Amino acid sequence: MIINVALLVSITGLLFTYPFDGYFRFTISVVVLATLLLYFKRLPIVRIAVLSGALVLLLRVVLKYPFIDDTLFSAFMHNLPSFGYYLSYGLLFKVLKIRDHTSSIPALILLLSLCDITSNCVELIIRWELTDRSLETILIPLVAVGVCRALLAVVGYYSLKRYRDFVLAEDYAARYAELILIIAKLRAELFYLKKSSADIELVMEKSYTLSQTLNKACPGELAQLDSPAPRALEIAREIHEVKKDYYRVTRGIEEILDVAVSDEGLPVSEFFQIVEQNTRRYISSLDKPITITFNYNGELITDKYYNIVSILNNLIINAIEAALPTGVITVTGQCRDGNLVLVVADNGPGIAPEETELIFAPGYSTKFSEVTGQMSTGLGLSHVKNLTEGLGGEIKLTSQQGKTVFTILLPLANL
Template identity: 30%
Template sequence: MIIIREKLIAYLFMIIAVPIAGELKFYPFSGADLRVSMATTVFFFILLWSRKIHPVLAGFLTGIAVVLFRMSLDKLFNASFWLQDSFVSNFPVFFYYAVFAGLFHVFKIKELYSRPFLVGLLGVVIETISNSAEISIRHFTNEVQITTSNFLIIGGVAFIRTFFVLGFFNILILRETKLAEEQQRKRTEQILLLTSNLYVERVQLEKSAKNAEELTGACYKLYRELKDQNNQEQAQAMLKIAGELHEIKKDNQRIYAGLSKLMAKENLDDFMEIEEIIRVITHSNKSYGEILDKTIDYQVNISGEHPRYRTFVLLSLINNLVANAVEAIQQTGQIVLTIERENDMAKIRIHDNGCGISKKNKPFIFEPGFTTKFDTNGIASNGIGLAYIKNVIENIGGEIKLIDSTNTEGTTFDILLPVASLTQEELIK
């Protein structure tokens, strides 16, 4: 029903707009019974723009609408109105729109949008033939003279009018394409950031499953020892613990598999240039800073030769550190990202001039569960934390260091990552 309603609205708009536009006219050549109006311009543009209408039906309806509209104007403003004379005078214009729309459909103009110059040339041909059809009808009904100059004028006007419409149409198409590209870019960035965070969670799940497996083995070994000692009550308790740990491991494996499928389903580019990765990070964190009513200047310095790196790995690591820097800055500040190539290592430095890390917290920032972020109810943040980031980095053979952190100079983290680990097909087995 919605599609039918949209089609009806499109046809209704056309049969109203084109007749009215036809009255915006002028006669550019004295002595020639030729007028130039905006009707063709509007009609051609709607045929190009709307994908909800059929050209032939649109031409038929528009032709009738224009004839009836002009006859109505004759009735209103012509004191010596005669229905037959008015019809004979105006009905030839029906053939103009019918022929125009028919040729538009025959030439399959809507399938040629990727070749605008050809569309323009065909538009000139269509308008010229349509005008010729109308003039021929008028020649036999109203005794309008057909001259070579008339056809030259028709061709010239058709050329100017067609390419004017086509130019305006392509401007709108270009704008629409850019908007669509911008929306797609934003969506891709959001998915990239989401997937990068899922990557970190996947790493932690794998670690948790491995720990659960080791604990299951240790509990089962203790169960056997207790059983050999005829300590049945404690042995059964230990066996129950081993079974529950085994279930935890299986649950983690199922979640791990689900996350892996979800990441693969998006079919995103798993390798990107470092410049593009940093651009996604700075762009997303600019938006994050704006949400927090902060004004933050970003400086990016990239040097050395860098291959295409694993997208999710770097995004997950750098983005979380940059997001922490955004949160550490009060109202205004600066974040500097420096990426260098040192032999077989990629060195990444993230520096901010925010509030820094207090002296008493420095020894604990990489400890699991440590956080300085609490909500108004005193509940700790459930973000991935520096402990997770450190674990991911060390898992691929890298290291992270806190270089500077004072209340006046902010915070600086240095990350060293093996280039080989960032360029191989799979990091986690």
């Protein structure tokens, strides 16, 4: 990093102008040097300034010497005072603690100007170019250039800072969107883990009750290890161990969600955009020319956004899978008649009338993997129905050849 900065400064130091007769020159390299020293606060100030000055001196001698009628030593001595400028600039930059004044633009401009003007004076003294000129003739261009270069350095610093903030904001937004989608999926999985835990608890109770019933029917049977009663009791114990594992998993996920989830509400329009971005990324990964449009109107803010994201994701994925090779999907949302109305429509082959009730049953599916032949779990629409009813809403389906529409009605009072 240090070498790269010094090289950049030294290369820009080759762009210069002569304000007076002699070897003294103004360059834009100091603007680059000041900007980078301000922005990269871990850069060693004096070391960067010394290395930059040394490289500027080397480049000027090497590039100019072949084209002048002079000795190498003379060319070196003519450019040596420029090294004094960079050394003086680095020392003043550190002594004045210019990095501590980045929050105040006027102070920053003043200190950078003072640093530049003083360093130019040091170089002029080394060159003995102050003896035969009036102070006014020298100071006016020095002050003007010093202030201009300070202004450019401040503009460069704040431009880099603003660009960094912009990049960080975009990265934060992307991570935030990803977090919402991940948590929505975790909540869906947690729902089924809790459902399975309840089922396991019921089976365990039935197995334990069976062992007690068998023992009552045949007193003393529990003492006989191979008889049905102790075997039923052993099954109940094993199921109890499985139940404890499920409990640990569900508690772990709940603790993660408690840490990650904020109780503050989120505008529906915001997480609608998150769902749209995620969906477009998913579609772009498929070899399927699908056109999808999103539209939301309303000012609703809700803390139930993970449930709504899960509902939309499941319906949209189903629509994508059902869409024709040139599928068209529309996703809309609006607040109307006391409800948040979500509509997902596609131009797929439609759903047969006899299947419209079955598709919401857990495990029912007509989809399977073309690679493995394995059937889909059939839990997506069942989960949508459970989430919708959990929010006090209802789900409607209308379907015919070439058009399927899912409509979700969620009472605003529950959101």
